[in-house]
Amino acid sequence: MPVSAHDALRVAQGAHDDPFSVLGLHLVDGKLTVRAYVPGADAIEAVDPKTGRVIAALAPHDGAEGFFEGVAKRRRKRFSYHLRVKQGGETWIADDPYRFGPVMGEIDEYLIGEGSHRQLWDVLGAHVMEHEATQGTHFAVWAPNASRVSIVGDFNVWDGRRTPLRRRGQTGVWEIFVPGIGAGEIYKYEILGPDGRLLPQKADPVGFGSEHPPRTGSVVRDLDRYSWQDGSWMDRRELVQQVDAPISIYEVHLGSWRRVVEDGNRALSYTELAQELVAYVKDLGFTHIELMPVSEFPFDGSWGYQPIGLFAPTIRHGTADEFRALIDACHAADLGVLIDWVPGHFPEDAHGLGQFDGTPLYEHADRKEGFHPDWNTLVYNYGRAEVSNYLTANALYWLKEHHVDGLRVDAVASMLYRDYSRKDGEWIPNKDGGRENYEAIGFLQQMNVQCYGDVQGIMTVAEESTAFPGVSAPVDAGGLGFGYKWNMGWMNDTLSYMSEDPVHRKYHHHKMTFGLHYAFTENFILPLSHDEVVHGKGSLLDKMPGQGADKFANLRAYYGFMWGHPGKKLLFMGCEFAQGVEWNHDSSLDWHLLEHPLHAGVQRLVRDLNTTYRALPALHQLDAKPEGFEWVDENNADESVYVWLRKGADGQPPVLVVCNFTPVARANQRIGVPEPGHWVERLNTNAEIYGGDGSGNLGGVDSEPVAAHGRPHSVRVMLPPLTTLFFELQIEG
Numbered sequence: 001m002p003v004s005a006h007d008a009l010r011v012a013q014g015a016h017d018d019p020f021s022v023l024g025l026h027l028v029d030g031k032l033t034v035r036a037y038v039p040g041a042d043a044i045e046a047v048d049p050k051t052g053r054v055i056a057a058l059a060p061h062d063g064a065e066g067f068f069e070g071v072a073k074r075r076r077k078r079f080s081y082h083l084r085v086k087q088g089g090e091t092w093i094a095d096d097p098y099r100f101g102p103v104m105g106e107i108d109e110y111l112i113g114e115g116s117h118r119q120l121w122d123v124l125g126a127h128v129m130e131h132e133a134t135q136g137t138h139f140a141v142w143a144p145n146a147s148r149v150s151i152v153g154d155f156n157v158w159d160g161r162r163t164p165l166r167r168r169g170q171t172g173v174w175e176i177f178v179p180g181i182g183a184g185e186i187y188k189y190e191i192l193g194p195d196g197r198l199l200p201q202k203a204d205p206v207g208f209g210s211e212h213p214p215r216t217g218s219v220v221r222d223l224d225r226y227s228w229q230d231g232s233w234m235d236r237r238e239l240v241q242q243v244d245a246p247i248s249i250y251e252v253h254l255g256s257w258r259r260v261v262e263d264g265n266r267a268l269s270y271t272e273l274a275q276e277l278v279a280y281v282k283d284l285g286f287t288h289i290e291l292m293p294v295s296e297f298p299f300d301g302s303w304g305y306q307p308i309g310l311f312a313p314t315i316r317h318g319t320a321d322e323f324r325a326l327i328d329a330c331h332a333a334d335l336g337v338l339i340d341w342v343p344g345h346f347p348e349d350a351h352g353l354g355q356f357d358g359t360p361l362y363e364h365a366d367r368k369e370g371f372h373p374d375w376n377t378l379v380y381n382y383g384r385a386e387v388s389n390y391l392t393a394n395a396l397y398w399l400k401e402h403h404v405d406g407l408r409v410d411a412v413a414s415m416l417y418r419d420y421s422r423k424d425g426e427w428i429p430n431k432d433g434g435r436e437n438y439e440a441i442g443f444l445q446q447m448n449v450q451c452y453g454d455v456q457g458i459m460t461v462a463e464e465s466t467a468f469p470g471v472s473a474p475v476d477a478g479g480l481g482f483g484y485k486w487n488m489g490w491m492n493d494t495l496s497y498m499s500e501d502p503v504h505r506k507y508h509h510h511k512m513t514f515g516l517h518y519a520f521t522e523n524f525i526l527p528l529s530h531d532e533v534v535h536g537k538g539s540l541l542d543k544m545p546g547q548g549a550d551k552f553a554n555l556r557a558y559y560g561f562m563w564g565h566p567g568k569k570l571l572f573m574g575c576e577f578a579q580g581v582e583w584n585h586d587s588s589l590d591w592h593l594l595e596h597p598l599h600a601g602v603q604r605l606v607r608d609l610n611t612t613y614r615a616l617p618a619l620h621q622l623d624a625k626p627e628g629f630e631w632v633d634e635n636n637a638d639e640s641v642y643v644w645l646r647k648g649a650d651g652q653p654p655v656l657v658v659c660n661f662t663p664v665a666r667a668n669q670r671i672g673v674p675e676p677g678h679w680v681e682r683l684n685t686n687a688e689i690y691g692g693d694g695s696g697n698l699g700g701v702d703s704e705p706v707a708a709h710g711r712p713h714s715v716r717v718m719l720p721p722l723t724t725l726f727f728e729l730q731i732e733g
Contacts, residue, residue: 002028003035008064011037014161015196017147024098025078032072034058036096038085039066039161046072046081047093055081080133095134095179097163103131103138103177104168112142113171115385118450120393121311121401124173125206128182128222136179137220139165139187141204142386143357144172145194151176152201153187153217160190160198172386186217188351193358200350203308205362205390208320210296210309216351218309223401226321230331230403237405238457240287241336241483243523244649246620247568248610249338250286250576251529252277253303254294254317257573259588270318274329281335284576284603285610288336290408292530294323295342298349303530303585304340305410306347306377310394313402320402327403336405338461339398343391343443344411345377354378362387368428372414374421382415383439392447399455406459406483407451413465415440441480448481459483461525472523487524487567490515495532498558501545502640502662502722509637512561512661516629523624524567528575533583541578550663552578552598553692553722556605556685557661560724563609564646564657566623577603601691608690612683616728617648618655632656632672632709639664641719643671643709655682656727658717665695666719672709678702679715679727686720695720701727 003022010016011023023035034046034056046056058068072079083094104123111117112124127138139151149167150160155178165174188201203210207218239245255267257277268276281289296309304314313323330337346362348354353362363378364370370379381387398404414420419427419435430438448460462471462480465488473479497511533539544554555578563569574589577599581590593599613619622628632643640661647654656679660666673679680700686692701715708714717725 002033003061003067003069005061005063008061008067012039012064012067012161014150014164015148015192016164017167019164020098020166024096025072025081032056032079033069034072034081035067035069036083036098037067037162038083038087038094039159041066041068041085041087043086044068045084046070047084049080049082049095052084054084055079095136097136097176097178100132100134100177100179102166102168102175103129104140104173104175109168109171109173112173112386112389115389117389118393118396118454120389121206121208121397125204125208125311126187126218126220128220128224129177131177134179135182136177137181137185138175138177139204140173140175141165141189141206142171142173142390143189143191143361145359145361146174146191146357147194147196148192149174150190151178151187152190153181153185155181155185181220183220183222185220186211187220188217191357195358197358199355199358202356203351205353205356206311207309208311210312210315212315213298213300216298216308216349218312219315221312221320223320226324228324228328228403230328233331233334234403234457237336240334241405241457241459243483243624244621246287246614247525248286248613249288249290249525249568249570250281250284251290251292251570251572253292253530253573253583253585255300256583256585256587257589258591261588265588267316270322270326273317274326278326278329278333278335282333284607285614286335287610287614288338288405289330290338290570291340293340293342293410298347298352300585302347305342306345306375307342308347308349308352311397324402331403337403338406338408338459339404340410341395341398341407342410343380343394343447344409344415345372345375345379347377362390366428368422368426369418372421373426374414381439382437382443388443388446391443392450395447395451396454399451399458405457406461408461408463408486409444409482410463412444412462412471413468415444416464416466416468444480444482445475449475452481452483461486463527464488483523484525484568485522486527486529486570487515487519487522488527489518490524490565490567491527491532494558494561495543498554498661499543499545505640505661506637509635509640512642513634515565516631516634519566519629520624520626525570526562526565526567527570528562528572529570530572530583533572533575533579536582538582539579540575541580542582546663549598549691550722552602553663553686554661556602556690556692557659557722557724559602559605559609560657560683560685560726561642561659563613564619564644564655564659564724564726566629566646568620568623569613571606576606598691601689605685605690608683612726616655616682616726617652618646618728621648621652622646630674632711639666641666641669645674653729653731656715656729658719658725658727660719660721660723663721665721669717669719670706670708670714671717672707672711672714673703673729674711674713675729676703676705676713677732678730680730681725682728683726684720684723685725686723692720692723696725700730
């Protein structure tokens with residue numbers, strides 16, 4: 001029997017929810033029948049792909065323009081065919097996606113339905129492949145409440161009636177194999193909601209590439225072509241990312257690190273960054289680069305923190321393979337790579353995840369749970385297994401497919417608390433009446449367990465601004481399972497202190513010592529990030545009191561304090577040479593400042609701080625253990641002087657750190673030391689090469705058997721104004 005007028009009309013209207021039951025090759029009343037829908041066609045024939053001989057002449061269906069069907073001359077159940085389409089004076093050959101069987105397997109369906117598919121990107125998204133001896137691309141998307149899902153692009157003149165997908169059981173996944181499509185093809189999904197309403201065209205939630213903003217289409221990328229060259233790094237990275245290793249991170253916004261003024265002030269490509277950025281960061285002695293979000297995002301002013309293409313490295317700098325080449329170049333230079341990852345919220349742009357299938361699929365239905373007032377964004381529904389799986393799989397995707405070495409998770413505090421930045425009555429308590437977001441906590445724990453369990457040697461870092469306990473504690477001990485946590489309290493306290501006029505600092509002395517009360521409760525990273533140099537906050541140099549050289553001296557002393565303090569280090573780009581104005585994401589850093597000795601001096605100091613930090617085990621081995629730190633003098637508020645010891649593992653020489661945060665030189669400052677001997681001056685932030693006046697201790701000081709600070713031995717130190725000094729005990733032999 002021919003197809004019913006009802007089914008033919010539903011296909012022609014783009015309203016059929018099971019197009020594979022109608023289109024393609026079917027056995028009808030003992031006869032093989034070919035059906036196709038090509039709007040505007042005058043005639044269609046099914047032809048042999050090899051010989052071009054006609055297998056079936058298809059006749060137009062009455063009442064459904066563009067719908068054709070015809071009985072085949074062949075009797076066997078299945079055969080390959082192409083469609084020869086005639087329209088006006090033109091004739092072309094097209095393969096028929098409705099002659100192909102499914103690609104997804106039952107195991108994939110089961111894992112997706114269960115919310116436990118760790119390799120979700122292997123199934124969903126757009127995959128270039130050979131299927132049933134034919135080259136093409138397989139598309140699959142999760143849209144459980146849709147009444148119809150179509151793929152649209154240039155290949156079907158962006159007509160959602162032409163290529164609707166196959167619904168896969170109860171999983172909510174729709175799929176289709178489209179022959180003849182390859183890498184570089186632009187596409188979107190056209191979706192009818194559960195009520196039949198046509199939604200805005202959607203980018204692929206698991207798309208591996210995107211168009212250049214402001215265009216919003218997804219782009220097919222072949223992830224299997226890249227050949228990695230970083231095997232040596234991958235084998236040893238676990239050792240360089242452990243808590244006893246020196247970790248010094250350079251945070252970068254790729255769009256504004258350096259621009260090509262001669263070429264329209266454009267940003268650098270991934271290829272250019274692989275040469276220029278990598279060489280620069282390596283030269284400065286950092287161990288890691290942290291990239292502000294590289295997941296595709298529509299609005300430059302969000303810096304990437306409102307992403308839509310979670311699986312797509314932004315096309316602003318090149319393709320996915322070119323991004324991988326940047327990672328490869330970092331690894332060849334022994335630099336680890338962290339990327340900022342944003343599972344806390346997503347924007348409401350029409351082509352994004354919001355109301356994806358006509359329902360609140362990825363987000364909460366109630367905006368008291370599902371909307372962030374701070375960023376005007378939506379909040380993921382972490383309690384839904386498929387959503388949690390989507391985000392966890394995305395984390396694994398960056399670690400596995402792009403070889404990134406770690407994830408810095410943005411805005412964790414906003415995820416942990418249901419009342420975060422909300423007024424009374426604007427949030428919904430948890431099942432116990434409290435403010436903790438149990439579902440988000442469970443998701444973060446699951447993400448960390450799976451990432452650390454599945455990928456050797458990686459690290460995860462939480463930007464968590466509250467005192468939530470156990471952020472970097474193991475999950476089986478009740479923690480969130482992160483490897484490290486940003487120490488936001490240390491950053492706020494110390495910057496507040498440094499902004500004070502030195503004459504007033506004695507009244508705020510505790511701000512520099514308070515961080516040591518909790519310094520070993522987590523595995524901390526000390527962050528001076530982009531957040532401290534935007535939104536009217538000025539640059540770090542701006543925050544320093546005084547005029548001219550005094551501002552630089554304050555900043556140098558502060559950097560010495562930071563590198564001598566327990567905790568790994570993070571510094572935002574431009575801060576390493578004392579950028580004079582706050583960061584502007586639309587402009588290059590002010591590289592011309594390096595022509596001035598004071599700015600160049602700060603850059604050289606940062607290089608030497610990194611070198612010293614890596615060379616002296618006492619400055620990093622016991623970063624997260626109280627036995628690695630000992631106060632010598634924390635109470636000298638009147639002189640704004642701080643003295644402490646850093647200690648390494650057994651047998652490593654200790655390092656004495658001395659800070660003077662007043663513009664007053666203090667000659668013959670007696671400081672107690674734990675052992676007699678010669679203490680080598682390893683670093684002096686007042687050295688002439690950094691822009692200071694050069695006063696110091698002529699390379700070192702010898703101890704005397706004079707008690708001080710509760711110790712039987714002491715040294716006399718020349719303490720220059722606004723200076724931090726590092727001394728290392730010289731071990732005989």
